Amino acid sequence: MKPSRLRAHFVSRLQRRRAARHFLRHFSFELFRHAPVSKTVPPDLARTLTAAATEAPDQLLARLHSHPDGLDAQQAARIRRRTGENVVLHEKPLPAWLHLWHCYVDPFNLLLSVLAAASWYSGDLKATTVIGCMVVLSTLIRFVQERRSSRAADALKAMVSSTATVLRRQTDDPAAPVETRHVEVEGRNVRCVEIAPRELVPGDIVVLSAGDLVPADLRLLSARDLFVGQGAMTGEALPVEKFDTQRRATAASPLEMDSLAFMGTTVLSGSATGVVLATGAQTYFGTLADRVAAVEQTPTAFQAGVNKVSWLLIRFMAVMTPIVFVTNGLTKGDWLEAGLFAMSVAIGLTPEMLPMVVTSTLAKGAVLLSRRKVIVKRLDAIQNFGAMDVLCTDKTGTLTQDHIVLQRHTDIDGQDSLEVLEYAWLNSHYQTGLKNLLDVAVLARGDELGGLDPARDFRKVDEIPFDFQRRRMSVVVARQDGGDPQHLLICKGAIEEMLAACSTVRRGDATEPLTPELLAHIRAQTDTLNADGLRVVGVATKPLPPGQDRCSVADEAGLTLAGYVAFLDPPKDSAAPALASLRANGITAKVLTGDNALVTARVCREVGLDVAGTLQGSQVAGMDDAALAQAVEATTVFAKLSPLDKERVVRALRANGHVVGFLGDGINDAPALHAADIGISVDSAADIAKDTADIILLEKSLMVLADGVREGRKTFANMLKYIRMTASSNFGNVFSVLVASVFLPFLPMLPMHLLLQNLLYDISQTGIPFDNVDEESLRTPQHWNVEGLGRFMLCFGPISSIFDLLTFGLMWFVFHATTPAAQTLFQSGWFVEGLLSQTLVVHMIRTRKLPFVESRPALPLAAMTAFTVLTGIAIVMGPLAHYFRLTALPGAYFGWLAAILLGYAALIQAMKGWYGRRFGW
Structure with a gap:
């Protein structure tokens, strides 16, 4: 699908389903679980809720201008105009100007700004202009990419809808919903409609059943064995039974009122009707949204991996930069110039494009996954998707046809x-x-x-x-x-x-x-x-x-x-090839079901899933954590499980070091979805299952899931390429700078040259999110390996230094750039060689195979690297060379350069072969 058609498709879906876009379906689990929430309700809201909890239903309906059969469409529209939509804007998009400011305010841009200020103070207006342009370009690139990624993510999340069932009295309004049904409420046959939760207004009467999210703060009018999960709000582990009257006289808080149900809680069993008391920001959930948003959340596995990589590079920068500063200060005697040069080296060492590459790669991965009917609710879940090595799935509708x-x-x-x-x-x-x-x-x-x-x-x-x-x-x-x-x-x-x-x-x-x-x-x-x-x-x-x-x-x-x-429930035709594909991709499938063990084992055999062992829910419940941790490794089918049994199995697998995905669509799957590294549900699932999941399948099929895993691995592989390239090339550059600083009577490159080279190299990296990935990289789960990254950096970084030193020798002995008067020629020669070797390493390290022959880059990456090479040569050989304090190189230089680059490519290829055999790729 072309990008324009894809955008039009998303916009169309967004327009059809925008009613559910901002409703906080996933916040009740994803936000409140990270911080204990106080049971203290704001005084005004507490008084309102307490009065409603004990008020006679007929009086309450009269006060809300409602009716036992609900509002009509015209009444609801009038109230909505007055109260606004039922939306808690927890994730309100940043204004463009504020987002632009956030894109500027990061350590890398701040370092550049300090360097620009120092250059301006020293009277170097050319360097100030170049560095200023770098800051502007870096900020704009990140701003544009993140805005596009955010719009794509919003459109994808909007494709997953949820509804609320409300009573609606008959109306002559032609705009009223036409899709109606009738339900029996307290012996009466009443008319109800399905609407988007954001359309609810105070006075609406909502019908609740098992699996629903409570869409607003409600006073219950009827309840039959209604059990509600309030743990997301109060921290209570056990469900709470609710009634249509207040039974406890000692409730200390509205949250303890028997006859109230709150937005963000879940109906675990039973049924009820309730009148809406408050919506949106006026609900208890809404009053907590700002406070919860301010609580620091626990980093995900993906975020922790990025943090570890960033800190590895920052520590490396913190060690090497002072050494560069002291070495150049002592050998050249100009401490100001040495300080500016050391800061330039520090900037060159920082992976300033990492946020943009990560965001772009994840957003592109989300769009590609959507083409395969996989909707990503949380972008950084893509890495877990690719790292998954155990998939726990239910039986009905996944292995079977879902047509009973x-x-x-x-x-x-x-x-x-x-x-x-x-x-x-x-x-x-x-x-x-x-x-x-x-x-x-x-x-x-x-x-x-x-x-x-x-x-x-x-x-x-x-x-x-x-x-x-x-x-x-x-x-x-x-x-x-x-x-x-x-x-x-x-x-x-x-x-x-x-x-x-x-x-x-x-x-x-x-x-x-x-x-x-x-x-x-x-x-x-x-x-x-x-x-x-x-x-x-x-x-x-x-x-x-x-x-x-x-x-x-x-x-x-x-x-x-x-x-x-x-x-x-006959097995799906696609189940057997999908399970074979998962096995080929290094993923072990386990079936967690509430169904009978004999039925489940029969279905597993029919779809080609070897049953290594079977555990019943009663056996799981009787095991301690240590015994369960051993049992889960040798068991394929877990039958007759309760919701808590499923959760324990998932947690046991995670404790054993597995990255666990759980695929489920029922109310009883919510705890396991919440406990898994990556929760996967379907668009037709119960609301609580969709809310808890990180990824939504638009088709309940393991084949769709297998395709999604491959796209997740492609996304992670491209991120890893950037980090490997940046780490290894930066290490080599710093080593070369240290050697040159000791022996040369002048700086090997000016700060401006380092920054310009770094900017051009970063531009070449913008094509990485769109690159192809070798088939071998998709066969096994992929994980962050910070220790492996350090080893990779130490093995590949010094190779570039070898050829940098050869370039130094070339400029010194062949072209006689040996004095401060000839330093511009020396610096121009290393500028070109350094830029071309860094750009070449993009293609060398992107694959374990022979680049361009056995593994071809995607067109965007090839185009960006070609642009970088041509631009760098044009700057040195063209009319702008004097502006950047560079000079045109003699024609003979490029023959020597070709030989150096060929030798560099050959040695890198040889190192790849040895490294792959020794440590894997």
Whole structure:
């Protein structure tokens, strides 16, 4: 795709989905986890929230000018004009002028500015002009690149959307949303719409279910077994149960109020409705945004690696610069000139283009990944993507087609049963929580029930929502025909958890106790289904008194098992080649699932994943950290895991030194996504999973992931090229300067020459983010290796010094530049040789192969290096030479120069072969 078309594509996506752009989906985990957050709420907000928590719902709705069926679209628009959008501008873009200032204020530009001031003070206006131009160019290059990168990153993040479900009364407004549905709230069938969270206003009534992020500060109007994760706000590890009334009289803070839910918290289980009390900056989250933004965050692995590299070069500069200063001061006697020269050397040693190269490379990598349906939310996650060596993934939708089909509905003896299908269908139809693919598959078989009409035949009484501890959910229904006055509880869930809640079974028209023999028979039946690759869900019932309209988890006891529904989720055709590609790229795949071990093992075999070992969730829970650390290395399938079990497995792998990626899309995956080095989710995932992830896949496929890993490795490889080139060439230059300073009666180059050479060399580096990468560099995970960088610098740096010394000899003995009067000729000769050798090393070190023959550079890099070479020669040989205190070189010089550069290239190539065999590349 051409750049213009790509930009147009992003703009189009941005316009369609801009409603979610600034909503703080990822801040609740990524910000609050780095600092303990006080439970202190600002006094005015605390009084408002406390009053709303205890106010009667009808009075609260009246005060907010709302209605039990929600606002209409016109009301919401009027309120939004008054209150503004529901946005906490934590990442408000910097104004252009301030961003420009930040691009200028870095150590490298400040050093240049000091040098320019010193040159101006000494009356050297030419040097002042050159250095000033360097500062301006360096600042502008970084400013332009970072603005482009920021716009690209914003457009990519905007492609990942989330919505809020709100009640909307019918309106005649043609601009009102047309995509509506109806849900049952407290026995009423009400109209609701999906809107972007930023469109919420005070008075809106929001419908919450498992997996949702709370999009604003709410007063709950109804709640059914609602458990909310407030750890991001309060630091509490355990979920908090919320109710529609304030039950505790001793709440010390609004955060402890039972009837309030806050922006940035997550619904772990249950369902609820709530009226919006505050939005945007007026929420508790909004009041904390500035304070949290000021807290220093823990560096990521990528940031830590860049910091280590930078400090290595800074330490090298801190040691070498004083030596250069003292040597030139003692040998030349001009301490001011020696100081300016030492500062120029210091600037030449600093990797001033590192921020620009890193930003440009990451941004380009993000755009390339987006073409492969991979959206990067956090740019520096790309390095972890390329460094990943263990991928933990769920099963459904990743290894399988994510298109589940209800294959069997049987009684406990394995005979087909319409009664079991009817129970399962009623359960799936009436549940209001997060409908999963199993529910969709059950509802798709409703035509087999002979015209069952729930609105005519049944009414819903109550519901006990699903949670990941019970692993089941129940609805309570009553017949509408008045035949059976009793209420019927219908429970559906994982077979082991269902058996734990059952005391009897249905056989034909009879009900029998659940004896050990019958239990063994049931397990044999379900194991047979599991071995065939079918996921088995139990269906059980229990009659309840007709007067019991409210139920709880305690009622899920003494159930009667009616039978099973068994589902088939066929393996994806792409799963086997994708796993083979991951293996070829040095990535070990492990499956972490809440599903049955037999089903998971069967799917793994069908997609070619060798199962080295299997662990059940109960076994994981019973292990201490040391035992788990050993077990995870020898295990491929982790089955029947709880959310915390998944998190422990991921943390154990990380503790063993692995860079761990976790691919998940459910509520139960959020802790593991948070714990992984790189969390990967999909655009269709639950909100909490998308918010926690670093990378979003627009297609849930391991093949997409394998392609993304390769792009991540390309990005990191290009960053590493720049760092290697800069470190080795800088080391060689300083060594050459030290030798020349001892033996020459004049400076080997003027400060202006060093700065000009450095500027031209930096311009040549701007093509690196767009360079090609050899296939060999993409086969294994890549990590920061600061010790290896130091070794690389020591091995390759002195090679350039050898040929610098040959150039010194050439200028001294052949062209007789031996006196201060002839120093301009000497300096011009080394300027050209130094610039061309530095530019040549860009192509020599970018690949382990023979450059230009076995490995060709990308066109942008080739063009920038050619431009640098021609510009450098033109400066020396053209009319500007006098301005820069240089002089034209004799024609014979270029013949000698060609021989020096050929020898330099040959020795570098030989060193690459030895270094690669000895230490790897």
